Amino acid sequence: MTSREAREPEPSNQARPGSLRDPDAVLMSRAGEGDRGAWQALYVRHRQFVYATAVRFLDDEAAARDVAQDVFVALFSHARAYRSAGKFQAFLRRITVNRCINERASARNRRTSGSADPALDTVADHAPDPEARLERDQTAAAVRSAVAALPARQRIAVILSRFEGLSYEEIAQALDCSVSSVESLLFRARQKLADVLSGVRGDREG
Amino acid sequence: MTCRSARKLLSRRISGPLPGGDGAALERHLASCTECRREQARLEGAWRALDALGAPGAAPDDWDRIEGALDRGSRWWEGAWTWDLAPGGAGRAWVLAGMIVIGAGGGVLISRPLLVRTQPGPVEARAFAETLGDLPWDSPAVGLDRAFAGRAREEGTP
Numbered sequence: 268m269t270s271r272e273a274r275e276p277e278p279s280n281q282a283r284p285g286s287l288r289d290p291d292a293v294l295m296s297r298a299g300e301g302d303r304g305a306w307q308a309l310y311v312r313h314r315q316f317v318y319a320t321a322v323r324f325l326d327d328e329a330a331a332r333d334v335a336q337d338v339f340v341a342l343f344s345h346a347r348a349y350r351s352a353g354k355f356q357a358f359l360r361r362i363t364v365n366r367c368i369n370e371r372a373s374a375r376n377r378r379t380s381g382s383a384d385p386a387l388d389t390v391a392d393h394a395p396d397p398e399a400r401l402e403r404d405q406t407a408a409a410v411r412s413a414v415a416a417l418p419a420r421q422r423i424a425v426i427l428s429r430f431e432g433l434s435y436e437e438i439a440q441a442l443d444c445s446v447s448s449v450e451s452l453l454f455r456a457r458q459k460l461a462d463v464l465s466g467v468r469g470d471r472e473g
Numbered sequence: 474m475t476c477r478s479a480r481k482l483l484s485r486r487i488s489g490p491l492p493g494g495d496g497a498a499l500e501r502h503l504a505s506c507t508e509c510r511r512e513q514a515r516l517e518g519a520w521r522a523l524d525a526l527g528a529p530g531a532a533p534d535d536w537d538r539i540e541g542a543l544d545r546g547s548r549w550w551e552g553a554w555t556w557d558l559a560p561g562g563a564g565r566a567w568v569l570a571g572m573i574v575i576g577a578g579g580g581v582l583i584s585r586p587l588l589v590r591t592q593p594g595p596v597e598a599r600a601f602a603e604t605l606g607d608l609p610w611d612s613p614a615v616g617l618d619r620a621f622a623g624r625a626r627e628e629g630t631p
Contacts, residue, residue, distance in 0.1 A: 318532035461519035
């Protein structure tokens with residue numbers, strides 16, 4: 268199966284209200300029947316979101332790949348029991364968030380001395396001189412450290428809001444909490460980030 | 474609007490426009506409050522600074538790994554249950570409490586016959602009666618059974 272075929276599912280002949288508008292629901296339905304092509308199509312469609320979220324949360328490429336594997340294995344293992352009552356992406360986000368938080372809890376003593384993924388360390392480098400590049404790298408390190416210091420739920424809320432552009436309602440679904448809880452999480456996270464990063468910027472300017 | 478209320482709305486506004494009249498109320502407050510304007514700049518600056526993290530890069534194609542894991546059935550229990558899909562904290566607590574209750578209740582039901590056996594059963598009663606009947610002829614207890622039986626007849630009790 269080509270990547271193009273994997274991305275574009277064949278139209279379903281079964282008339283299911285609501286599910287035909289969501290190609291992911293159609294693919295999950297087929298995956299529940301053991302269609303490996305549907306499994307792969309779902310993986311291709313959603314692996315970037317799962318991987319990017321895990322990498323940003325864990326700051327570890329190898330761990331992020333393991334999390335992504337666990338997420339999709341769990342997803343396909345439950346494909347038969349999946350009911351398209353809600354949106355598939357909300358379901359996937361919930362699994363991804365839970366798996367990321369569990370991974371962090373189980374690897375609490377793992378040292379994260381920086382990402383193993385060179386891409387994370389590479390910021391759009393328009394600075395021509397070494398001094399500017401050094402300053403940018405130090406800023407990136409400070410930001411990464413500030414985010415890593417956030418509690419797990421605040422961190423994941425920041426990632427989903429800042430990098431995935433999710434609404435408060437969507438974040439609440441992913442975290443299995445209320446919208447007011449998400450407001451509180453992001454409020455506290457932003458305060459902490461501002462406390463840490465304003466000190467970093469103040470040192471540079473002062 | 475107080476500064477406390479305004480600062481809660483400042484966080485919300487970073488994610489997008491505020492609903493209803495909150496946006497207008499916040500703008501009016503910011504127009505007159507230097508501290509809150511400074512806080513707004515601080516929060517927005519920190520949020521923009523997250524751009525420094527950069528992009529994580531393209532996700533590697535680990536389909537073979539995933540398919541292999543599914544084929545191996547490396548997580549056989551996921552067919553029945555996985556905590557990744559478990560309900561939130563309160564739900565898990567109820568599940569755990571239910572398991573404890575079922576386990577404890579089952580233990581009591583299984584052990585109940587053993588507990589009841591502490592009471593004297595028919596075998597013990599017979600042994601006691603037989604023992605009493607075997608008392609030596611000069612024992613103070615000899616004849617007491619006949620005395621009790623006679624009194625019982627007089628009183629009309631069995």
